[in-house]
Amino acid sequence: MSVTSAVAEARGLTKVHGRGESRVPAVDAVDLEVPEGQTLAVMGPSGCGKSTLLHLLGGLERPTKGEVWLAGRRVDTLSERALARLRRRSVGFVFQAFHLVEELSAAENVELPVLLAGHSRREARRRARLLLDRFGLTARARHLPSELSGGQRQRVAVARALANEPRLVLADEPTGNLDSAATLDVLRVFEDLRAAGQTLVIVTHDERVAATADRLISMRDGMFVDDTRLTGAATGWLGGLAGLEG
Numbered sequence: 001m002s003v004t005s006a007v008a009e010a011r012g013l014t015k016v017h018g019r020g021e022s023r024v025p026a027v028d029a030v031d032l033e034v035p036e037g038q039t040l041a042v043m044g045p046s047g048c049g050k051s052t053l054l055h056l057l058g059g060l061e062r063p064t065k066g067e068v069w070l071a072g073r074r075v076d077t078l079s080e081r082a083l084a085r086l087r088r089r090s091v092g093f094v095f096q097a098f099h100l101v102e103e104l105s106a107a108e109n110v111e112l113p114v115l116l117a118g119h120s121r122r123e124a125r126r127r128a129r130l131l132l133d134r135f136g137l138t139a140r141a142r143h144l145p146s147e148l149s150g151g152q153r154q155r156v157a158v159a160r161a162l163a164n165e166p167r168l169v170l171a172d173e174p175t176g177n178l179d180s181a182a183t184l185d186v187l188r189v190f191e192d193l194r195a196a197g198q199t200l201v202i203v204t205h206d207e208r209v210a211a212t213a214d215r216l217i218s219m220r221d222g223m224f225v226d227d228t229r230l231t232g233a234a235t236g237w238l239g240g241l242a243g244l245e246g
């Protein structure tokens with residue numbers, strides 16, 4: 001059992017990439033608790049270990065040392081099969097480069113994880129319809145990713161990440177490939193998630209994105225060098241959005 005009721009938890013989490021001469025300590029003995037409903041932004045210079053941290057929390061990579069807990073279950077000791085199952089049901093991933101299936105329509109991209117989790121086609125369609133509607137994409141449901149703008153693609157990717165109602169959403173530079181207008185669209189989506197109490201960890205280089213979170217962790221050389229609670233409307237989602245509109 002997990003020590004706390006945090007949605008995501010890490011204890012002494014360490015990841016070393018490579019061996020010998022090419023050994024790179026990417027994440028260095030970090031402790032973290034992400035409580036239910038928290039929006040956490042992680043910032044830091046390129047190569048400081050942000051993406052590795054996200055991959056470890058979501059069970060995409062295994063730690064060299066330390067523990068990862070997700071929704072009360074220890075993740076790092078699970079078999080590949082059990083881990084894949086847990087990822088599918090409990091974690092939603094959003095990537096900078098969208099990673100949509102190019103041959104499938106927007107709706108089919110959202111339906112896919114629902115089908116893979118063993119639900120009926122009817123249920124998959126129902127969820128896709130609701131999520132695309134929630135993010136203003138109903139008119140784009142039959143479009144292929146190549147027929148969508150960057151902001152629309154990322155909104156489809158967020159809808160897909162939510163399709164199995166995950167306890168945790170992990171976003172790696174979700175606005176990194178977007179211009180200001182599209183960034184604003186995607187931030188509105190994250191505002192919606194936050195208002196709905198979705199637990200969320202966002203890695204970002206964009207201070208405007210980070211300013212919209214409840215909490216900001218700064219990383220350097222694989223370690224946390226600052227952990228700040230952001231408070232008040234000025235640093236909340238509306239403050240972040242106002243900054244974007246100029």
Ligand SMILES: Nc1ncnc2c1ncn2[C@@H]1O[C@H](COP(=O)(O)OP(=O)(O)OP(=O)(O)O)[C@@H](O)[C@H]1O
Pocket residue numbers: 017018024025026044045046047048049050051052053
């Ligand atoms: N598969 C890998 N094999 C070897 N080294 C790796 C691997 N993945 C990451 N690294 C190294 O680990 C360190 C942390 O990488 P990571 O991608 O986590 O950093 P980051 O903070 O997300 O960087 P960026 O902001 O540029 O995306 C870097 O030095 C990187 O080169």
